[in-house]
Amino acid sequence: MYAVEVERLTKIYGHGETAVTAIADASLQVKPGELVAILGPSGSGKTTLLTSIGLINEPTRGRVILDGTTIADDGWRKGLDLKRVRREKIGFIFQAHNLIPFLTALENVMVALEINGMARREARARATELLEALNLGHRLETYPAFLSGGEAQRVAIARALANRPKVILADEPTAALDTENGKNVMALLKKLAVEHRSAILVVTHDHRMVEGFDRIFDVRDGRIMGER
Amino acid sequence: MNLAVRDIRYHRGRFILTSVGLGLLLGVVMSMGGIYRGLFADALSISHATRADLWVVQQETSGPFAAISRIPEDIRYRIAAVPGVAEASPLSFQTVQIERRGKPFRFFLVGYDLNGFGGPPTIIAGRGIRQKHYEMVVAQGMKMGLGEKIRLGLHDYTVVGITGKMVSSSGDPAAYVGLADAQEIQFKSNNDAIRNQRERIAARLAGLPTLSPPQTKLLRQNITALTESTHTVNTVVARLAPGANLQEVQERIGRWNHFRAISDGEQTEILTKGMIEKARMQLGLFRIILLVISAVIISLIIYTSTIDKIRTIATLKLIGARNRVIVGLILQQSLLMGVIAYAIGYGVISLTYDRFPRRVELVASDLQSLFVIVIGICTVSSFVGIRKALKVEPAEALGG
Ligand SMILES: Nc1ncnc2c1ncn2[C@@H]1O[C@H](COP(=O)(O)OP(=O)(O)OP(=O)(O)O)[C@@H](O)[C@H]1O
Ligand SMILES: [Mg+2]
Numbered sequence: 001m002y003a004v005e006v007e008r009l010t011k012i013y014g015h016g017e018t019a020v021t022a023i024a025d026a027s028l029q030v031k032p033g034e035l036v037a038i039l040g041p042s043g044s045g046k047t048t049l050l051t052s053i054g055l056i057n058e059p060t061r062g063r064v065i066l067d068g069t070t071i072a073d074d075g076w077r078k079g080l081d082l083k084r085v086r087r088e089k090i091g092f093i094f095q096a097h098n099l100i101p102f103l104t105a106l107e108n109v110m111v112a113l114e115i116n117g118m119a120r121r122e123a124r125a126r127a128t129e130l131l132e133a134l135n136l137g138h139r140l141e142t143y144p145a146f147l148s149g150g151e152a153q154r155v156a157i158a159r160a161l162a163n164r165p166k167v168i169l170a171d172e173p174t175a176a177l178d179t180e181n182g183k184n185v186m187a188l189l190k191k192l193a194v195e196h197r198s199a200i201l202v203v204t205h206d207h208r209m210v211e212g213f214d215r216i217f218d219v220r221d222g223r224i225m226g227e228r
Numbered sequence: 229m230n231l232a233v234r235d236i237r238y239h240r241g242r243f244i245l246t247s248v249g250l251g252l253l254l255g256v257v258m259s260m261g262g263i264y265r266g267l268f269a270d271a272l273s274i275s276h277a278t279r280a281d282l283w284v285v286q287q288e289t290s291g292p293f294a295a296i297s298r299i300p301e302d303i304r305y306r307i308a309a310v311p312g313v314a315e316a317s318p319l320s321f322q323t324v325q326i327e328r329r330g331k332p333f334r335f336f337l338v339g340y341d342l343n344g345f346g347g348p349p350t351i352i353a354g355r356g357i358r359q360k361h362y363e364m365v366v367a368q369g370m371k372m373g374l375g376e377k378i379r380l381g382l383h384d385y386t387v388v389g390i391t392g393k394m395v396s397s398s399g400d401p402a403a404y405v406g407l408a409d410a411q412e413i414q415f416k417s418n419n420d421a422i423r424n425q426r427e428r429i430a431a432r433l434a435g436l437p438t439l440s441p442p443q444t445k446l447l448r449q450n451i452t453a454l455t456e457s458t459h460t461v462n463t464v465v466a467r468l469a470p471g472a473n474l475q476e477v478q479e480r481i482g483r484w485n486h487f488r489a490i491s492d493g494e495q496t497e498i499l500t501k502g503m504i505e506k507a508r509m510q511l512g513l514f515r516i517i518l519l520v521i522s523a524v525i526i527s528l529i530i531y532t533s534t535i536d537k538i539r540t541i542a543t544l545k546l547i548g549a550r551n552r553v554i555v556g557l558i559l560q561q562s563l564l565m566g567v568i569a570y571a572i573g574y575g576v577i578s579l580t581y582d583r584f585p586r587r588v589e590l591v592a593s594d595l596q597s598l599f600v601i602v603i604g605i606c607t608v609s610s611f612v613g614i615r616k617a618l619k620v621e622p623a624e625a626l627g628g
Binding site: 084087094095100102103110115120171 | 229231540545
């Protein structure tokens with residue numbers, strides 16, 4: 001079974017003369033444990049593809065199946081609790097600075113767990129464990145403003161992993177980092193995909209960052225041009 | 229974990245500052261309520277302490293507090309003889325302003341029959357008036373010590389006792405002297421004035437050619453006695469015997485010429501509705517304005533703090549937080565701010581209320597209803613922020 005299946009996905013923004021087709025007829029499949037890159041220039045539709053998979057952006061046409069559950073079939077499936085699917089099946093990683101500023105590193109991870117119904121003690125233990133595994137044991141009580149870019153991004157990764165999602169979606173996770181830190185983050189994602197058996201989709205426009213990925217999809221003008 | 233508390237903890241400086249500001253505002257609202265209650269208590273303090281059932285005053289007046297009323301002292305005997313009246317006692321009231329230690333010193337002087345009632349209700353230091361003359365009991369608000377002397381009219385009066393927070397309806401502290409002393413202070417304040425008056429009467433009479441000298445002399449004696457008569461009081465208060473019909477007694481006295489018998493209930497009405505109504509409305513209006521200002525400030529603070537948190541809210545939505553997490557974050561902050569501001573306001577006002585120049589009376593039910601209003605304002609004010617927050621798209625968390 002695939003973790004992510006996308007069939008002939010099309011996303012059109014707006015109507016009539018101002019309509020923009022951001023994604024046209026895109027299809028792809030990702031297995032659990034795979035690390036996949038979506039590579040393309042600015043404006044090519046990478047973010048649109050990712051957010052359509054991540055239940056943030058309603059697809060105009062086509063089908064999206066996550067972990068065996070059909071979530072979109074020419075629009076959202078009726079009666080679907082989008083937030084619940086997001087909570088339980090998807091972890092998000094964005095560009096830096098998407099941590100909640102008034103929560104410490106530990107609390108930023110805990111909040112994802114508590115939102116999903118985990119008791120505080122348990123959440124604390126799991127968050128601590130995750131952060132320690134990502135070499136952040138010494139930063140548990142630090143607020144995001146006092147974390148380095150690489151540290152902040154690792155906290156965000158820990159948060160994305162917290163609920164053991166089947167799918168992790170990362171939009172330009174290295175954009176705010178220098179090359180070395182960026183490479184470290186990508187290597188970490190590679191390791192986590194294997195360890196956690198999650199499908200990880202990473203959007204980037206930086207081809208230097210995609211070493212070691214299982215597969216790379218090239219996107220151009222809203223179309224998946226090929227796979228490497 | 230409680231996100232509202234975390235956010236506040238992180239931004240505690242800002243939160244404390246706004247809460248203190250809001251707290252002071254609420255403190256002012258509380259003091260307004262207290263001043264309003266104080267106005268009532270002040271206006272009624274003397275009339276309540278008198279514990280009279282009836283106030284007999286000059287006809288067609290609303291005396292003795294709201295209007296000038298002058299009636300002869302000896303009417304007390306006639307009133308006491310009315311069936312149903314248990315006792316009647318004359319009272320005289322005057323506002324006195326003298327110079328003391330180089331400053332104007334103003335108070336409300338009550339003259340009462342030492343054997344009747346209407347004197348100081350309680351003595352908290354010293355003793356009541358025992359000697360017929362030249363002793364006085366003063367209210368705390370006069371800030372005079374026992375044994376202190378003060379010159380009123382032609383004589384020195386000695387403070388022999390202190391009574392509680394007795395004030396006139398305009399807030400001047402009260403002092404008590406015997407009725408005869410009060411009358412003397414009121415009517416015989418100046419020997420020169422008396423001499424002038426006598427000479428004027430003599431001159432007028434001398435100018436009347438139809439009178440013989442003995443007639444002139446007789447008339448002069450009588451007129452002088454009349455004009456110099458001090459046996460005038462402002463009211464005669466009466467208490468009824470158990471089971472007596474108030475209305476009957478009232479009507480009976482009302483049928484005599486020149487008198488009006490006001491029941492204690494009517495007196496209270498005159499004092500509260502008539503005399504302090506405007507001040508009361510003014511305070512009420514002020515309170516409403518301040519509450520509206522508080523509501524606007526709270527809305528503004530909550531709204532801007534929501535705007536500051538748009539990204540956080542989008543992130544929470546993205547990771548799947550339910551709406552109630554987001555509503556809770558905003559609503560709890562708003563309520564917490566209201567509660568803390570209320571506590572600060574209450575603290576400030578409890579520490580300062582007895583230093584206000586006029587009585588501030590904090591009434592539990594007023595404070596409770598203000599609390600409910602504040603909670604209501606916080607809830608409603610947070611709606612603006614909540615509306616904004618619920619419209620935030622999770623996609624706003626993406627991107628740089
Ligand atoms: N909300 C929107 N409404 C209208 N058009 C949009 C919207 N979001 C994106 N687009 C358009 O869709 C196209 C694809 O945008 P998208 O953000 O997916 O590109 P991208 O590959 O992520 O670009 P970048 O590398 O700059 O982030 C662009 O032409 C963009 O202008
Ligand atoms: Mg993008």
